[in-house]
Amino acid sequence: MAEIVQFDGVTKRFGGTVALDGVSFSIQEGEIHALIGENGAGKSTLMKILSGVLPKDSGGIFVGGLEKVFRSAVDAQREGISTVYQEPHLVPHMTVAENVFLGREPIKRFGWVDFNTLNARTQGILAQLELTISPTVTLADLSSAEVQLVQIARAIAFSTKILILDEPTASITGRETEILFSLLKKLNAKGLTIVYVSHRLKEIFELCHRATVLRDGKYVATVDVEKTNEREIIRMMVGREVEETSALRDGQRSDEISLELRGVSVSESAVPVRNVSLNVRKGEIVALAGLVGSGRSDVAKAVFGLNRISAGSIHVHGKRVDVKSPGDAIRRGISFVPEDRKSEGLIPIQSIKHNISLTGLKLLARLGFIKGSAETSLARKSSAQFSIRSLSEEAEVSTLSGGNQQKVVLAKWLWLKPTILILDEPTRGIDVGAKAEIHSLIRNLAKNDVAVLLISSELPEVLRLADRIYVMRDGTITGELQRSEASQESIMHLAAIGN
Amino acid sequence: MILILVAMWIFFRLQVGDFYFSGESIAKLSRDMVSWTILAAGMTLVIISGNIDLSVGSLLAVVAASAALMMNPEYGPGWSANIAVPMALAIGTLLGLLQGTLVAYFRIPSFIVTLGGLFVFRGITQKISEFDPRVPGENWVVSLGFDYVPHETAYVMIAAFVLLLAGVLIMSRRNRLQMNLPSWNIPALTSILFVVAVVLAFLVTKMNEYKGIPNQTVVMAIVLITLHVVSKQTTFGRHLYAIGGNTEAARISGIKVERKIVAVFALMGFLAGVAGIVWMAQNQGSTKNGGQYYELYAIAAAIIGGTSLMGGRGTIFGTFLGGLVMATVIQGMDYTNLENWLQLVVRGSVLVLAVGLDIMAKDPPLWARRLQSKVWKSSRSAS
Numbered sequence: 036m037a038e039i040v041q042f043d044g045v046t047k048r049f050g051g052t053v054a055l056d057g058v059s060f061s062i063q064e065g066e067i068h069a070l071i072g073e074n075g076a077g078k079s080t081l082m083k084i085l086s087g088v089l090p091k092d093s094g095g096i097f098v099g100g101l102e103k104v105f106r107s108a109v110d111a112q113r114e115g116i117s118t119v120y121q122e123p124h125l126v127p128h129m130t131v132a133e134n135v136f137l138g139r140e141p142i143k144r145f146g147w148v149d150f151n152t153l154n155a156r157t158q159g160i161l162a163q164l165e166l167t168i169s170p171t172v173t174l175a176d177l178s179s180a181e182v183q184l185v186q187i188a189r190a191i192a193f194s195t196k197i198l199i200l201d202e203p204t205a206s207i208t209g210r211e212t213e214i215l216f217s218l219l220k221k222l223n224a225k226g227l228t229i230v231y232v233s234h235r236l237k238e239i240f241e242l243c244h245r246a247t248v249l250r251d252g253k254y255v256a257t258v259d260v261e262k263t264n265e266r267e268i269i270r271m272m273v274g275r276e277v278e279e280t281s282a283l284r285d286g287q288r289s290d291e292i293s294l295e296l297r298g299v300s301v302s303e304s305a306v307p308v309r310n311v312s313l314n315v316r317k318g319e320i321v322a323l324a325g326l327v328g329s330g331r332s333d334v335a336k337a338v339f340g341l342n343r344i345s346a347g348s349i350h351v352h353g354k355r356v357d358v359k360s361p362g363d364a365i366r367r368g369i370s371f372v373p374e375d376r377k378s379e380g381l382i383p384i385q386s387i388k389h390n391i392s393l394t395g396l397k398l399l400a401r402l403g404f405i406k407g408s409a410e411t412s413l414a415r416k417s418s419a420q421f422s423i424r425s426l427s428e429e430a431e432v433s434t435l436s437g438g439n440q441q442k443v444v445l446a447k448w449l450w451l452k453p454t455i456l457i458l459d460e461p462t463r464g465i466d467v468g469a470k471a472e473i474h475s476l477i478r479n480l481a482k483n484d485v486a487v488l489l490i491s492s493e494l495p496e497v498l499r500l501a502d503r504i505y506v507m508r509d510g511t512i513t514g515e516l517q518r519s520e521a522s523q524e525s526i527m528h529l530a531a532i533g534n
Numbered sequence: 535m536i537l538i539l540v541a542m543w544i545f546f547r548l549q550v551g552d553f554y555f556s557g558e559s560i561a562k563l564s565r566d567m568v569s570w571t572i573l574a575a576g577m578t579l580v581i582i583s584g585n586i587d588l589s590v591g592s593l594l595a596v597v598a599a600s601a602a603l604m605m606n607p608e609y610g611p612g613w614s615a616n617i618a619v620p621m622a623l624a625i626g627t628l629l630g631l632l633q634g635t636l637v638a639y640f641r642i643p644s645f646i647v648t649l650g651g652l653f654v655f656r657g658i659t660q661k662i663s664e665f666d667p668r669v670p671g672e673n674w675v676v677s678l679g680f681d682y683v684p685h686e687t688a689y690v691m692i693a694a695f696v697l698l699l700a701g702v703l704i705m706s707r708r709n710r711l712q713m714n715l716p717s718w719n720i721p722a723l724t725s726i727l728f729v730v731a732v733v734l735a736f737l738v739t740k741m742n743e744y745k746g747i748p749n750q751t752v753v754m755a756i757v758l759i760t761l762h763v764v765s766k767q768t769t770f771g772r773h774l775y776a777i778g779g780n781t782e783a784a785r786i787s788g789i790k791v792e793r794k795i796v797a798v799f800a801l802m803g804f805l806a807g808v809a810g811i812v813w814m815a816q817n818q819g820s821t822k823n824g825g826q827y828y829e830l831y832a833i834a835a836a837i838i839g840g841t842s843l844m845g846g847r848g849t850i851f852g853t854f855l856g857g858l859v860m861a862t863v864i865q866g867m868d869y870t871n872l873e874n875w876l877q878l879v880v881r882g883s884v885l886v887l888a889v890g891l892d893i894m895a896k897d898p899p900l901w902a903r904r905l906q907s908k909v910w911k912s913s914r915s916a917s
Contacts, residue, residue: 341786362788371786379786382779384846393776393787396769403768407706411713427715447787 038100039064039197039228040085045094047080054080056252057094062197067219067229069239069260072249073272073438073466078232081249082199085230086118087111115196119186119203125174132157132170135189160192164218180211184218191222198222199230202464204238208327216242234272234466236265248272273468289317292353293486294338294369294455299347304333309511310347315455315486320477322489322501325530330510331490332374335457338488339364339371351455365394370453372444374460374490376437380444383433387425388414390432391447417446422472438469445473449480456480459490474500494523506530535839535855538888539862546866554869557744560737561682564751567861569594569809569816570828571754571854574835575761576805578853581836582765583798584778584845585637585644589629589651590806591828596655597626597810599662599820605675606667606819615675623807629655630803634796644799652829660822668819678753679815682746691752692734700727750812757808762850774798778845835860838889859888 040062047055055077062068070078083089085096087105095102098114105111108118125134132154133140141152157170166184174182183203190198200219204212219242223229231243239246240260248255248271255271294315301308308330315321323331336342338349340358348355351367358364364371373379381390392399392410399409414428421442425435432443441461448456458477462470477500481487491497497504504516506529514529547554573590580587601622603610613621633651637644669676683691703723710717718726741747765771773794776784785791809828814820839856841848863884867877894902 339786360788360790361786362790365788373786378780379782382776382783382846384779385775389772389775393772393784393789395788396772400769403770405767405769405772407767408709408713411715415713429715 037064038062039098040230041095041097041100042081042085043095043097045081045084045096046092047077047084047089048092053252055084055091058249058252058254059094060247060254060257062228062230063245064228065223065226066244067223067231067242069243069246070230070232070249071234071236071239071246071268071272072255073234073436073468076249076272077252078249079201080252082118082201082230082232085111086116086199088118112193112195115194116199117190117193117195117197118199119183119190119201121202125182125186125189127175128173130171130173131161131168131177131185134174134185135160135170135192137189139193157188160188164188164191165221166218178211180207180214183207183211183215187215187218191227195227197228197230199232201232202234203231204233204235212238236268239268240265250274269467272466289319289484291317293317293351294488295350296334296338297348297350299334299337299349300345301333301337301342302345304330304336304342306330306333306510308333308337308342311507311510311512312347313505313512313515315488317454317486318481318484319502320481320487320489320500322491322497322504323507324491324494324497324504324526325507327492329507329530331507332459333510334507335371335459335488335490338457339369365451368452368454369457370394370448370451370455371457372448372459372461374463376440376444381432381440384431386429387418387423387432387435387443388428390443391417391428391450394447395451413450417450421446421449421476436466438465441465441469441473445476453485455486455488457488457490460492461489462491462493462496494526497521497526498523508533535852535859535888535892538891539855539858542859542862542866542884546862546869550866550869555740557740557742559865561741561744561746561748561751563861563865564741564754565748565816566865567857568748568750568754569813569825570831571835571857571861572757572805572809572812573828573832574839574853574857575758575850576802577829577832578836578839578841578848578850579761579765579771579774579798580644580802581833581841581843582778582845582848583774583795584781585795585798586833586843587633587644587648587651587799587802588829589633589648589655590802590809590832591825591830592652592655592659593626593629593803593806594810594813594825594828595659595820595823596629596662597622597807598814598817598824599659599667600625601675601811602667602669602814602820603662605669605673607670609665609667612670615673619675619811622811623804626807626810627800627804630806631796631800633803634799637799638792638795656826659820659824663820663822663824666819666821669814671818675811675815676818677815678749678812679818681749682741683749683752685742685746688738688742688747691747692731692738696727696731696734699730703727750815753808753812757805758850758854765850770794770797775846778847780846831860834885838885838892840892860885 038061042061043059044057045055046057058077058081070082072078080089084091087108087110097103103114126137135157136153141149141156143149154170161168161170166188168177168181168185174185177185203215207215219229231239233239243260245257246260246268247257248268250272292314296311296313299308299311306328311334313321323334325331333342337344338358340360340363349358350356351369356367358367377383382393388410391414396405399406399413411428417423418425418428423439423442423446425439432440435443462473477487477489489497489500498521502518504521504526505512506514506516506526508530513533516525553559573594577587577590601618604613604618604621605615606612633647636642636647707717707723738747773784773789776787776789777791777794781791813824817824835856836848836853837843837856838859839849839852839854841853863881867881872880898906
């Protein structure tokens with residue numbers, strides 16, 4: 036097989052930090068090549084350079100044996116390189132066909148868009164991909180997986196030779212992933228070269244032929260997927276062995292119930308919650324499992340005063356409470372790490388320090404005036420405790436990697452010393468190393484008598500951490516499992532079918 | 535931004551001649567910017583919270599007109615300033631509170647609420663100001679608009695200010711060093727204080743050669759310093775930055791978002807009141823069209839000073855610099871004897887240019903960076 040893309044000593048700096056440091060390897064024609072590494076390893080930067088979005092500082096990129104310099108994404112597209120980004124780069128209020136042809140609409144006389152050709156050609160492309168999406172439906176009416184497929188349709192619509200996918204499964208479910216993979220395999224069989232950026236190792240073993248590992252901007256190795264295993268790849272990504280402790284914690288559990296929901300219903304939420312009863316004991320980790328959209332987050336938000344409950348009652352440390360607002364919940368010793376750190380968890384344009392102190396500014400102030408030194412020492416202590424890696428606590432949060440951002444979210448909630456902690460997808464989209472750190476942190480909190488309610492879509496995570504598991508489906512609880520009786524199959528059964 | 539300012543001063547000095555740096559000219563510049571710079575300072579907080587207030591010009595006029603009417607013996611009750619001024623400020627605060635309530639609890643975009651306010655308050659002003667009420671001469675409000683700080687007091691004031699600044703800087707340096715944070719070294723610190731002291735001393739001496747520091751300039755300074763402290767040092771200020779930076783995250787962090795929005799609009803209303811009183815004092819009464827377009831001056835000053843229209847970013851000090859830029863352009867144009875239409879054209883162009891240059895310096899767009907690297911390369915290969 037011929038080498039279709041060759042990187043030769045590609046280097047890229049952002050200010051003082053080296054994002055890519057002399058990266059050299061090649062991608063062969065017709066393969067599915069995985070690019071893996073922790074967040075901040077430089078995967079996305081390298082792909083942005085290949086697709087013409089970012090200029091490189093030095094080094095060369097060869098496509099089909101010839102050196103190419105891409106000044107824009109259009110340049111790269113002309114060479115047959117298309118990219119599907121992690122977050123959809125499409126216009127929600129336009130139709131599928133308009134999105135597929137965005138920026139290259141077929142034109143009639145006087146610059147009018149030729150909608151007949153537009154729709155017909157889109158229909159053709161979708162049919163080729165064996166997709167049953169209508170070209171005239173508005174994008175906002177599609178599921179996130181369908182939007183992902185439309186992105187791929189857009190990317191390969193125009194004589195594409197190389198397709199780059201950046202974390203395409205970040206926001207879609209397991210079944211949708213299967214559809215995506217079968218499409219990718221089909222396209223690959225027809226000769227399309229695919230570069231697959233991900234840190235989900237399972238997917239790589241399922242889909243890819245070869246994998247290149249980056250770490251801290253440096254090239255580590257390229258391996259044949261068939262000749263390696265997860266353990267070896269993780270070691271290459273992290274640079275050390277990661278302990279996958281699944282050791283059962285000692286059973287010394289208190290009988291004291293910290294948080295209890297009795298027949299709670301929420302009618303105002305996106306997914307109506309019906310008659311949910313559950314309890315979390317002091318020092319216990321209880322998982323709330325279920326598929327995306329089963330109402331897990333809405334239950335959490337009800338406890339935290341973000342949703343009003345329409346029936347039932349919430350009890351904190353044995354007392355019935357009416358939580359009116361997040362401030363109210365915080366005063367009762369409840370902390371809530373929300374699902375989406377960018378839109379709910381953090382203020383990206385502010386410093387680490389200001390993000391951490393925000394939850395309890397009053398505690399750091401006298402007569403409304405913030406005590407600067409108290410705030411700084413808090414940020415210092417938290418950064419050390421959670422090993423947040425940054426230049427200083429005054430660094431803007433948006434400059435941190437996903438894992439470090441998530442640690443800032445945890446820090447801002449944990450310095451309040453909550454007795455009840457609700458975690459909504461605490462490790463989504465972060466790398467293996469940071470994930471392991473956060474897991475051991477959660478265990479330690481439970482050991483120190485915090486009642487933890489863990490919401491997670493990752494079943495291995497649930498099974499590794501939880502003492503007990505409630506499973507939700509369609510806004511209600513379909514079952515409760517003890518750790519001893521829980522398995523991926525039993526949870527999925529309750530989540531997908533009920534009982 | 536400071537460089538742009540200095541460049542403009544030099545330009546106008548060359549154009550206008552000696553008079554440009556005279557005490558009279560400086561005093562006039564500082565006086566003319568007072569009312570809308572006070573608005574701009576409040577506007578900065580409103581914009582930081584992710585909102586906008588288009589009504590401030592009309593709000594200023596309502597307060598000025600109602601205060602003037604209350605004090606006028608012919609058309610109104612002829613109350614003393616001690617009653618009329620607090621009443622008028624209360625009116626401004628209440629109107630701001632009302633707008634804030636509509637924004638926060640009824641979810642009407644602030645752009646719409648305050649655009650409505652712009653018309654409504656202007657209409658009310660026209661009614662109150664029907665007879666263009668004058669304010670009788672002998673009271674402290676009028677002295678606010680026309681009198682000057684006694685010369686000795688002025689020196690004491692700047693000395694006190696410099697000492698205070700020195701105290702604050704030294705304290706903050708000590709705290710930061712204790713925390714092992716980077717801070718100014720002693721020479722930098724002293725030279726900053728020295729420059730500030732010299733500039734202030736120069737300005738005061740110049741103004742004292744004329745009549746002194748205008749009283750209203752002192753009002754502006756007090757407002758700016760207070761709001762600076764509020765924005766940087768208080769929980770209220772920090773909450774505004776948080777709300778503008780990410781409303782949802784702020785709400786989940788336990789901040790009562792709605793209340794803070796109402797509060798910031800009420801504060802804006804109060805400040806529009808202060809600006810209105812100053813404006814009334816300057817004009818010894820009110821007119822139907824007082825403060826027209828001031829909302830745009832205020833927004834411009836804030837944006838020139840680096841406040842982000844997206845919310846979450848901005849400083850009072852930046853807005854002060856932005857106000858200076860605006861005032862310099864407006865006043866400089868007046869001196870040049872350009873025709874009115876041309877003044878407007880130049881004024882507008884300079885504003886776009888000033889902000890443009892600032893953005894180019896801080897965060898150049900891609901094409902500018904490419905151009906720069908090309909020029910850089912060719913000059914290097916040439917040498």
